[in-house]
Amino acid sequence: MKTVFSPLHSLRSAKTELDGGILIEPHEKPSRAETILARVRSQTLGEVIEPDEFGLEPVKRVHTADYVEFLEHCWADWVAEGKPGEAIPAVWCGRGMRPRMPKDIDGRLGYFSFAAETSISNGTWEAACASANVALTAQKLVANGERAAFALCRPPGHHAHADLFGGYCFFNNAAIAAQAFRDQGYERVAILDVDFHHGNGTQAIFYDRSDVLTISLHGDPDLVFPHFLGFEDETGEGDGKGYNLNVIYPPGTPYSEWSRGLETACKRIADFQPSALIIALGVDTFEEDPISFFKLKSTDYVSLGERIAQLGLPTVFTMEGGYDVDAIGVNVVNVMQGFESEK
Ligand SMILES: NCCCCCC(=O)NO
Ligand SMILES: [Mg+2]
Numbered sequence: 001m002k003t004v005f006s007p008l009h010s011l012r013s014a015k016t017e018l019d020g021g022i023l024i025e026p027h028e029k030p031s032r033a034e035t036i037l038a039r040v041r042s043q044t045l046g047e048v049i050e051p052d053e054f055g056l057e058p059v060k061r062v063h064t065a066d067y068v069e070f071l072e073h074c075w076a077d078w079v080a081e082g083k084p085g086e087a088i089p090a091v092w093c094g095r096g097m098r099p100r101m102p103k104d105i106d107g108r109l110g111y112f113s114f115a116a117e118t119s120i121s122n123g124t125w126e127a128a129c130a131s132a133n134v135a136l137t138a139q140k141l142v143a144n145g146e147r148a149a150f151a152l153c154r155p156p157g158h159h160a161h162a163d164l165f166g167g168y169c170f171f172n173n174a175a176i177a178a179q180a181f182r183d184q185g186y187e188r189v190a191i192l193d194v195d196f197h198h199g200n201g202t203q204a205i206f207y208d209r210s211d212v213l214t215i216s217l218h219g220d221p222d223l224v225f226p227h228f229l230g231f232e233d234e235t236g237e238g239d240g241k242g243y244n245l246n247v248i249y250p251p252g253t254p255y256s257e258w259s260r261g262l263e264t265a266c267k268r269i270a271d272f273q274p275s276a277l278i279i280a281l282g283v284d285t286f287e288e289d290p291i292s293f294f295k296l297k298s299t300d301y302v303s304l305g306e307r308i309a310q311l312g313l314p315t316v317f318t319m320e321g322g323y324d325v326d327a328i329g330v331n332v333v334n335v336m337q338g339f340e341s342e343k
């Protein structure tokens with residue numbers, strides 16, 4: 001399997017994450033991607049290629065022009081205001097207030113985000129663009145005949161809405177790849193999000209559409225991020241009714257339980273008969289993950305890869321979460337090796 005990787009991911013090197021009332025070293029850090037890349041190479045998973053440059057058109061097929069414009073200029077606008085730290089949103093449109101886009105950078109940070117843990121700093125924009133190019137290059141490989149491709153995306157994307165950043169995500173790489181498949185004539189595309197957290201951005205982007213099926217298995221939003229979306233009664237709206245599926249689990253969920261939802265998801269995908277599949281691959285479902293509460297073991301990721309392969313679909317994997325850096329390489333490549341073992 002080919003891996004698409006951009007060294008430009010390292011431009012995303014925020015120094016702060018708001019957590020527990022203090023600023024910590026971000027969990028979403030460059031060593032995550034470097035560790036995965038090292039494992040891809042040591043396991044000779046396949047060729048590693050750099051992304052092509054697709055520009056902003058495919059990004060704007062998913063994200064609004066205002067949001068893209070904001071992301072491009074946020075850091076410079078923040079610095080121009082003489083702010084001492086990294087750009088962190090601190091004010092939002094609360095209930096009963098007016099959801100209009102303010103001029104001021106503090107107002108725009110709140111208008112275009114849904115959470116405060118994700119700082120914007122120098123290089124964030126360039127890395128986010130590179131990450132979208134990584135996903136689009138993997139999509140192109142699969143559209144050109146590869147059975148599967150691994151988009152080693154960083155920053156991740158599944159929390160990003162059409163015009164919101166948060167959860168360490170800026171551009172929704174999986175959604176951008178799905179829309180690229182649609183724009184290239186693939187009638188139906190399925191996105192399966194196996195990250196510990198709900199893919200709220202991906203759900204929202206396609207919520208009223210029946211051409212892209214969105215499924216997410218995740219920790220109960222009553223207990224964990226993103227808190228305000230991802231419940232099982234969210235099944236889509238309008239034309240999209242029945243084309244969104246959420247499966248939630250409690251703390252301590254092991255693979256034996258988690259895989260029941262995987263089975264439900266795979267059956268729904270088979271019924272949908274898509275012509276392409278995107279796996280939003282987070283491995284923060286791992287038993288040692290520092291910010292999550294499932295109990296998957298490294299060997300379970302081989303089983304996950306095998307099950308995905310049994311769907312027999314052209315598949316793009318987009319890297320999402322996973323913060324136990326010591327284990328992330330093994331866990332991610334285990335998925336790919338499991339997938340490849342199923343011919
Ligand atoms: N306290 C912020 C948690 C952000 C979750 C990031 C993630 O892994 N999403 O998949
Ligand atoms: Mg998920």
Ligand SMILES: [Zn+2]
Nearest residue numbers: 195197284321
């Ligand atoms: Zn996650």
